[in-house]
Amino acid sequence: xxxxxxxxxxxxxxxxxxxxxxxxxxxxxxxxxxxxxxxxxxxxxxxxxxxxxxxxxxxxxxxxxxxxxxxxxxxxxxxxxxxxxxxxxxxxxxxxxxxxxxxxxxxxxxxxxxxxxxxxxxxxxxxxxxxxxxxxxxxxxxxxxxxxxxxxxxxxxxxxxxxxxxxxxxxxxxxxxxxxxxxxxxxxxxxxxxxxxxxxxxxxxxxxxxxxxxxxxxxxxxxxxxxxxxxxxxxxxxxxxxx
Amino acid sequence: xxxxxxxxxxxxxxxxxxxxxxxxxxxxxxxxxxxxxxxxxxxxxxxxxxxxxxxxxxxxxxxxxxxxxxxxxxxxxxxxxxxxxxxxxxxxx
Numbered sequence: 001x002x003x004x005x006x007x008x009x010x011x012x013x014x015x016x017x018x019x020x021x022x023x024x025x026x027x028x029x030x031x032x033x034x035x036x037x038x039x040x041x042x043x044x045x046x047x048x049x050x051x052x053x054x055x056x057x058x059x060x061x062x063x064x065x066x067x068x069x070x071x072x073x074x075x076x077x078x079x080x081x082x083x084x085x086x087x088x089x090x091x092x093x094x095x096x097x098x099x100x101x102x103x104x105x106x107x108x109x110x111x112x113x114x115x116x117x118x119x120x121x122x123x124x125x126x127x128x129x130x131x132x133x134x135x136x137x138x139x140x141x142x143x144x145x146x147x148x149x150x151x152x153x154x155x156x157x158x159x160x161x162x163x164x165x166x167x168x169x170x171x172x173x174x175x176x177x178x179x180x181x182x183x184x185x186x187x188x189x190x191x192x193x194x195x196x197x198x199x200x201x202x203x204x205x206x207x208x209x210x211x212x213x214x215x216x217x218x219x220x221x222x223x224x225x226x227x228x229x230x231x232x233x234x235x236x237x238x239x240x241x242x243x
Numbered sequence: 244x245x246x247x248x249x250x251x252x253x254x255x256x257x258x259x260x261x262x263x264x265x266x267x268x269x270x271x272x273x274x275x276x277x278x279x280x281x282x283x284x285x286x287x288x289x290x291x292x293x294x295x296x297x298x299x300x301x302x303x304x305x306x307x308x309x310x311x312x313x314x315x316x317x318x319x320x321x322x323x324x325x326x327x328x329x330x331x332x333x334x335x336x
Contacts, residue, residue: 126336127334149334149335149336150335150336154333170313171303172303173310173312174300174301176301176333218252221261223261227328228308234313
């Protein structure tokens, strides 16, 4: 049941998702993997929407060069763990939800515990090796994985439903090279908001998720596209799952 | 045969079009299509191929939504009505 206070806070979205949808958000536990450019946008919108339990994982401290895009980290936060900085702002935004932070690296030996009990995982990483680990974990657990990535004015997003859609390995068999990537904060805003929208849609059962579609944002051209994508039957991660 | 060639991000800038309808001879392979496009679009080659002349491994080339890495790679034969998409995935967050 949602409370009177929640009814008032979420009034404008209850018009869309109903009290039942709001309750589904309240009961949800979502892992946001990263508290950087994408993660700060995603967690801000999920906290504001009333996702009841947010688990935010990051291993870094705030650096000055983060401040052009990582909107939960402010000038006074430089040197603090990103998880502490994010937790403080999100708790001030919405004291009705539970925010759990984990300051640590997502790795082979830690991912199982980090993902425990989550309804879905939202990708806010900055590298493909960790994304592949998150992807494999969601395939093993049979939970959705919402992928997003950015560079410069460009971004991509898709939603992986294990066994039904291509997984990240089907789509991107090889990782793009590691680099200090150029980025403008607004691109993180676009793709982070798409990912948060996907999470809310999945949790409330509304709309058509980006399942089997790769969303592509070109901020320079001001255009958005989506490509239909197919599973790879020989995928080493999800190939054995039945459709 | 007619096919659709779609480009994204930096490829769109080099090709100068979001989508092209192309008429190709039957049996043409992805390799032939890309080679011909490189010859007519200066700058495309350096975006697609590395110094050794190999296609950059992370570039996504899709035939009707499926990566050619799970088909016959550059030897994948193009069929009438195919949609071929070329896209450089990004990795930042």
